[in-house]
Amino acid sequence: MQDRAEIFGLHKNAIVQRMTTDGKSLLERVFEFEFASKEITKATAILETNDAGLSGGGHYSSADSEKEEDKAANFKRRILTIIQELPELLDEEVCNRLYPISYEHCFNTLIKKEVQRYNMLMQVIYVSLKNTLKALEGVIHINANLEEVYKSLTYEHVPHTWHKYCYPTFKSLSLFLSNLQDRVAFIQSFLNDKEE
Numbered sequence: 001m002q003d004r005a006e007i008f009g010l011h012k013n014a015i016v017q018r019m020t021t022d023g024k025s026l027l028e029r030v031f032e033f034e035f036a037s038k039e040i041t042k043a044t045a046i047l048e049t050n051d052a053g054l055s056g057g058g059h060y061s062s063a064d065s066e067k068e069e070d071k072a073a074n075f076k077r078r079i080l081t082i083i084q085e086l087p088e089l090l091d092e093e094v095c096n097r098l099y100p101i102s103y104e105h106c107f108n109t110l111i112k113k114e115v116q117r118y119n120m121l122m123q124v125i126y127v128s129l130k131n132t133l134k135a136l137e138g139v140i141h142i143n144a145n146l147e148e149v150y151k152s153l154t155y156e157h158v159p160h161t162w163h164k165y166c167y168p169t170f171k172s173l174s175l176f177l178s179n180l181q182d183r184v185a186f187i188q189s190f191l192n193d194k195e196e
Contacts (some may be wrong), residue, residue, distance in 0.1 A: 024170075031155050076136060078153065079129050082177060086122055087184040090115045094191055111190055118184055121165045128161055 095115045099108035132149050135142040145161050152159035156173045158166070169176055
């Protein structure tokens with residue numbers, strides 16, 4: 001039995017928010033467990049291959065390694081596609097010129113802050129994806145943030161590192177990227193309309 005939210009001075013929607021947070025946390029843990037179990041299976045197969053090479057038996061074939069290479073190549077293509085589909089950064093200089101900050105026009109401050117926020121978000125996305133590609137190629141060492149981006153992209157989630165700079169969203173990765181393009185185009189329309 002749960003106490004009503006009103007007893008604690010909270011709004012009724014506090015229960016909905018808590019349930020949403022609990023559900024999201026549970027799903028993240030399930031995905032982490034699934035990812036970990038796949039990694040353990042893969043590591044076990046590699047160890048069995050190494051043992052088989054020493055003893056002459058084994059069941060990890062070159063076809064399995066080709067599947068892994070294809071999977072890695074598809075993942076790299078997916079990252080490159082996301083990078084190519086990212087909208088261009090919004091021009092902050094044009095924004096500053098068209099919408100100078102003044103006490104009489106609060107919209108100017110709003111549009112300037114939104115341009116800065118979206119530019120920061122797109123830069124974070126671009127850098128994290130580029131670094132993930134470099135880590136997959138072995139150019140840089142993988143760290144916790146890059147591993148988290150990799151896991152999130154695997155399961156079509158928006159990575160937590162992006163959430164720090166992002167507007168609140170529960171969308172899948174593909175829907176989030178589509179929505180981001182629409183939002184940036186909307187802000188860009190303000191810059192284009194005022195320029196003309």
